[in-house]
Amino acid sequence: MKLLLTSGGVRNKSIHDALLDLLGKPIGEATALCIPTAGYANPGGINRAWTFIAGGPQNECPMTELGWKSVGVLELSVLPSLDPELWTPAVRAADVLLVNGGDPLFLHHWVRESGLAALLPALDDTVWVGLSAGSMIMAPRIGEDFVGWRPPTGDDSTLGIVDFSIFPHLGHPGLPENHMGAAEKWAASLPGPSYAMDDDTAIKIVGDTVEVVSEGNWTFFD
Structure with missing residues (x-):
């Protein structure tokens, strides 16, 4: 699997060009599945899930509206009640998975419970495009600062597909708590490397x- 881990979606030309490079073909020839699941665990999540799916001018984090050949919706929380043959062929056939932001541990829980996590190692040519929480869950841990919904395991561990953690939305005007001092403290609490990045970085x-x-600001913590 190829990864494009964003803080704020495909917001600028540099990130867009990186996506094209990973796809190896124009966006208009690529099929996508969008995963809105993470949004539901946050306040206003039902509306945010629809905004993510629908795309358009009201969406500050471009993902589904980039001009894909087709876009389907993969809601992870319903998958355990379905025969895998009803959804796994669509996942295997998709060129890209567009994974919404929201609560990272809620998303991680359903990536595992749905069976999608077990399928990921077989998706060699698929591009995973994460938005905020959709990027954070690729890390071994997200850090206690980002724990909201608490999983049955009780800890902050996630998929561990990459060996670093991500602090998203650095310096975002709507998130004054996401300043560099907070990122430094967060990074110091983790045993491995990490990145803090703003919404113009992937x-x-x-x-x-x-x-x-990047066309913005980011910092690597070793």
Whole structure:
């Protein structure tokens, strides 16, 4: 699986170009599935889930409205009640998974409970495009600062597909608590490396190659 881990979606040309490089073809020839699940665990999440799915001018975090050949909706919380044959072929056939922001531990819980986590290692050519929480869950841990919904395990562990953690929305005017001092304290609480990044920054991963793509501000904490 190839990863494009964003804080605020595909917001600028640099991130857009990185997505095209990962896809290996125009967006208009690529099929997408969007995953709104993370949004439901936050206040106003029902409306935010619809905004993510619908896209359009009201969406500050472009994902579904980029001009895909087709976009389907993959709601993870319903998948355990379905025969896997009803949804796994669509996941295998998709060029890209667009994964919404919201509560990272709620999203991580349903990625595992749905069976999607078990399928990910087989998706060699699929591009995972994360938005905020959709990027954070690729880390080994998210850090206690970002724990809202508490999973049955009680801890802040996530998928561990990459070896670093992500502090999103650095310096966002609507999130005054997401300042650099808070990011430094958060990073110091984690045992491994991490990135703090603003909404004009993304991290592109192919195999063992990690590349920061940015028209904004970011910091690496080793």
